[in-house]
Amino acid sequence: MRWSIFILFSLIAVAIDASVGGILKIGDAQPRFLPAVVVFALLSAPRLHAVRLAMLAGLLADLMSPAIRADDTQLVVIGPWTLGFALGALAVVPLRSLLYHRNPISSGFATLVFTLLAAVAFVFIWTVRAGILRDESPSWWPGSGAGEVWHQAKVALANGIVAVPAIWLLDKTRPLWGFSTAKRVVPGAAREVV
């Protein structure tokens, strides 16, 4: 897998999410393209790199989504989305053997699962952070964590829907990504068909 291509597509996805993605907003749920890119990579990348590439994308998400503090200053907290994406990757990687990963619909389902788990981890980390550091309030304040999970669930559903065409398009760029298609050859006697 070519990391440069992954980083390039991640940057493009982040830029789209921050700009033109707003036109896809339904109610208060705006779908994001970054999870679709991550899931596309997760479904084909080597297992060894799966968590790492998800964490890199999560780091990008953290850097691009600063929290607004009570004094109207911005604070970039590195970690919540990074760990959330890592958790999502840990959930999606085992699904690879169950899903036909060239099928965009199964990719959409994988994106839904990925985003949902990432959102749960994100809310959990922010809740712990707000509990430990009393002067910090999460981005969903004054709403509740449960409300944010519900909101993120709607976003996850939107992500899953958007991922279907997005991953279909990404699949057209598959040669660029340099995914390994070599199969492992297991030593032993070849079967002879009688």
Added chain:
Amino acid sequence: MNATRFLQIIAARLKGKRLDWTLASLALVLALLPARALAPWTGDIARIAAVPVVPIMHLGMVLRDRIRPPREAFDPRAPEVVELEMSAERYRTLFEQARLKTEALDREVAALKSVRARIGNTGVQLETATVIGIDPTRREGLIRINIGARNGVHRDAAVIVRGDIFGGAVSSDVGEFFSLVKPAPRCTISVRLYPADGADDARAAAAFPGTVLKPVEGGLWIGDIASDAEIREGQVARIADDRFGTVARGMRVGRVRRILPNAQVPLARVVEVEPIALLADESGVVVAIDPPEEQAARSGTAGAR
């Protein structure tokens, strides 16, 4: 040299899952650091990371604005907004004006119908008029209406309000375009006192007690009445003669307010009558203009008097 070797050792040891766990632990530590530890440097890293994203983001913004143009912020002080608000206010005023005019016309039509139904086809001309001026002191009580000799108005023409209430009579000062009206409480009027619940049609007018009401201070009338007449408070005074034209005969002018003993004449009593309607409080009236021959006859009668 030692640093390079240290990094080599670290790189050699941090591989596979160990690297993942290390990165995750580092992320967890960073996620739980207080704001004062993060604020000095994470913002700068975010700004650096955003550098390659910004051109694509700008393109996306242009595309978004093409697909869904942003709505311009509403400025309540913008000239077109002010002009629209003024237009709306102007049309609202015109609408209200038209509504009031319609109501006034409806009232005029109703009053004309009421008077016409009362007098029948007697040749009397009915003209509607608007009260355009009142005596501010209300001492003389003269009222100015917007029709005059040009419309055929003549002296002592009856001015009727609300269909069947005698409001006053046109004074001798009749202008070409306006007239002065002497309100009923300033006139001496010959009346008969009818029951409060309306005239008893079965009986002739002579069956009801009559009196001549003379104006007194306070916009009231008083009149002498015989002791044997059956009088109650609230009875309605109706005009009993043709001094203000045949139209005015039988019209309501006032209501008995009090019945007092007459100190000078023990066999008589005094009734105090208050007007039913004040001309100064009305906006529209109907003026009954007699036919020319009747006007001439009344002038002759008045001259003979």
